[in-house]
Amino acid sequence: MSTKVVDRAPLTFYERTYLPAILGGLKITGKHLFNTLVKGKAVTMEYPEQKWVVPEGYRGAPYLVKDQDGATKCVSCQLCEFVCPPKAIKITPPGPTGESADRTNAEKMPKEFEINMLRCIFCGFCQEVCPEEAIFLQKDYSLTGLSRAEMIYDKEKLLKLGGTHAGIQKWKNKLEEAEAQEVFPVATK
Amino acid sequence: MSNAATTAPAPAPAAPPPVEKIKIKVDGREVEVPKLLPNWQGKLEPTTMLQAVQLAGGEVPHYCYHPKLPVAGNCRMCLVEFGTPMMGPDRKPVLNEDGTPKIAKSVLPYEPQTPRGAIACATPISPGMELYPNSPATKQMREAVLESLLINHPLDCPICDQAGECKLQEYSVEHGQASSRFVEAKVHKPKAVDLGPRIVLDDERCVLCTRCIRFTKDIAGDDALGIVNRGSYNTIAAWKAGAFDNNYTLNTVDLCPVGALTSKDFRFKMRVWFLKETKSVCTSCGTGCNITIGSRESTIHRYEPRDNDAVNGPWMCDSGRLNYKWVAREDRLKEVLVRGAKAGWGTALKEISAKLATAPQGSVAVVASARQTTEELYLLKKLAAKFDALTDSVARNGEADKLLVSADRNPNRTGARLTGVASAELGLNLPRIAAGIANGSIKTLIVFGEDVTKHGLGGDLLAQLDTLIVSDILPNATTAIATYLLPGCAPAEKRGTFVNVKGRLQKLMQAVEPKGDARAEWEFLLELVPHVTGQSGFKSIEGLFNQMAQEVPAFAGLEWAKIGDTGVTVQI
């Protein structure tokens, strides 16, 4: 493959004085100076007194959500733990003796669910992989804490921060379907 | 098996009779396969299509077929389109124009344009047969069977323990359809049924392959399971609620191709894709079933049997399988104690070697354990030889069953005998040791892995000793009064070999790290023994084994690297 060298157009004398560039820059600076001082239009946001309005689809911190009946949606399938690139998620499954799920007709929920927010990179894989719509990246972007331990959010905290997500109640629907199951042979009309 | 007898010339096996072979074609490729192959019981039977395809390097998906169970042929997943050489009315093969035999493809007798499959698991092959395990018709049949299996499946993979090792998942990816056209209501069946003390059943996930029924009836000899109801409402049930309680029930969990039968012990404990699999050997009795240890980080989550036709086939007993929890016990010995005070390994070993170096002949006795690895027993024997010390171990006997459990509950009695630590009958020397302590001739006792207070060497007798050196894993009456207490390792935490009751020498690999300061016994013995005996030793388990193989006649010619995953048989 041959390389073709294209000559750069030589600068004109006027350009070589750099005056047009300097003036162009000063014009913008002047415009902002005027807008700020005279019109009172600030471009900087006075954080943390002022808070940024997060747009839709923003990928902030991942939290666990509850369904419309106030039940934990997570079933402890551990797919998020598996997919998490920085290994920020640690789930403790209920085990054979664990507490049964607080949700109708689902046998399993996590005993503990921890996200280390210091490791989390807000990539959203956990939300994408979740088969239960139980974890969502929400709008929090400013997470602070006084210790490393404090930055590991546990199940209780994640559920409290996550709020409610009203969606399909898969397990409840299964139960309703089972209860309404056709009995064979069906009685004909 | 890659490992024939390697020790003293074993009787040469009689030359096998010449294997009769037949030629068939698999996906157009000509292969020669034996006419007869062993069936599930090892009896020679006509080779099936499934075996032939496997020999040709292919695969036929299946649910109900299992090489070690009687053939049921009910899942229909292994339907394969095939053709046979056409026969003319004169009973001579019909030939194509090019002289090759003309093949008649299998078709429905009443619809000659539709291909007909045969179940590969039960249909014998015949000379000249052509199998099409990847033809469009075969694929369509598979797809249809898979669709049928899935229409009433609850699709609850997120909470199913089988997820990740489920044949429904695997075959759905390979042979399934992306979406379902099923618009009717699913059949709902009982969930979380208590089948027995160790088994829980989810009937909705069941594909009714009857592997569990066949296993428990024909292998375990306990006809506890059956099918109730009819048609799509068929459900597996125990003859009485909770009555599936023989000592082999957990094998049905391994056999179950889906998540219908799950282990109560493993239930909701860990997703299988997180488990590290380590090849090891069960140490609950002298059979030495091959196992795979499933662990994550420092926790053992399950034992599963590992195929070894020379020992356990694909099975293992429930008691052995569940005998791992003690490894994680809180009261494990985790600290080196010198006269009751915490000490470092260096200090303790230095003191012990100094003491032993000056010990007169006959003043030392060794009680080893037949639950230790052969290498450890070998090192202890070497140590004992220095003082011409009495050595022995402790017998541990129970009742044998018809399948796997052996009466000898020591996993390495054979090893103890071969290394010379004990005679054929364990415990014969224990009274002599007791007498030696009582008359003051024995001043130092080395005890490894046994609570000798329960075996005739009571606390008052032990109190007469100058030095009691004890290594163990869990605390007991002997460890409580040890002068030197050296915390040891569970078999899952170290490497080494065991020799089972039939003389099968097998390797253990390390699955998890030892707890606290505990160290593998062979490791610290390797530091101690050369100090005392003055001989130089190897620093690795491989070197140690190879050295032992040179000195112990039964292991002559063996090398660590030559012991395969399924072990070797030694002359006992």
Add this chain to the structure above:
Amino acid sequence: MPEQFKLILKHADSPGYTPDLECYARHGGYEALKKALATTARDLADGKKLSPQEVVREDVKASGLRGRGGAGFSAGLKWSFVDRRSGKPIYLICNADESEPGTFKDRQILHKDPHQLIEGMIISCWANDVKLAYIYIRGEMPHGARLLEKALAEAKAKGFLGKNILGTGYDLEIYVHRGAGAYICGEETGLIESLEGKRAYPRIKPPYFPAVLGLYMCPTIVNNVETLCHVKHIVTMGPAEYAKLGTPNNTGTRIVSLSGDVMKPGYFEVEVGKVTLGQLINDPNFGGGLRPGRSLKAVIPGGSSSKVLKAGEVFKLNRKGADGQMTKVDVPLLDLPYDFDSLQGAGTMSGSGAIIVMDDSRSMVDVLANLSEFYAHESCGQCTPCREGALWLAKGTHRLAHGEGRKQDADYLSHIAQNIQGRTICAFGEAASWPVLSFVKKFKDEFEAQGAADEAARGKAARPNQH
């Protein structure tokens, strides 16, 4: 004018005929047995010699008798498959588990003339060196079972059964076994499993062909009630005389069960192939025609699992001309001779000889929903395609029959059925799928119209009940 030809039912329906031995003997009973036992060895032209038993077996083969249970397989050929060299005992089982919807012929024999069956069985057992035989009778026929028990006791008392039959030194025991009510027990290997005390799961073939690995893994013959009765008549008449009944390759008589929308439903014994389907439906000697004002819509010719035939259909059948050449001949539905080969030529089967007639008042969707429900209920559930497919078909047809259909349901149903036939362990897969395949194929417009109407009524909701 076609008429019945009563061979099996010659006496059974005559007034005053009772099912006891005394009455049977008065009508020439057990004479055939005596004749059979007196059979002499026969020398063949090629120098071989046939034993008396072999002579009877050859006679049955020569008579051209075909099984009356459903498949229409040659009875003599079936007997010839039996593994007689294994050294194991040979069993004979009489399949009296008559449960194909529309069939009620064996019941007539069992209830009216049990000794005829027993005589046929004894001859068949003797001819096949059977020492132990079973009658597997449907659980829903307690009366038949009681009659059989009584008849067996009578025969035993008279020395026709038990030790040293009629002084010949031949021993035979026959036991009656009552089923517990499952259609699948009529499948021969399912029946054998059930007889062994297990769940009636049909066996896989290969390797479990009853003739080699049948009852208790011994060679076993399973024959229908009517088939075994014919053996008696073959012995009485001689094979050549018997073969003159009926038509070539479709010899003898058979009992036809006629039901559905005809004036005179009932059972009729006819010479095979001598009467047409149309005569059976319309002739005053048989069905007596449809109800006034109704016209024929469809006929199921051989029990519910046979493929349906549509009124007005014309079939191309092979016919042997006077010159011996085979020619294709157009045969309208009503002119189909009622025999094994013609119905097979018409793409269906004569099965168990049960004709179900449907007139224009019947909705084919409802009929199919009814049939599919039966098969879903009776599928044993052993193998996947049938277990899941039969219920799927039932749910689909039920939905279509109850206002929740879709236009694509016709194709949906026949595609499901396609995935069942030929892929199952036993012929139940065909039995469950053939009605669907044939109904949907022949009445597709009706199924599609129903689906379209349902869709319109629902306002085009995409799927009826999404899961």
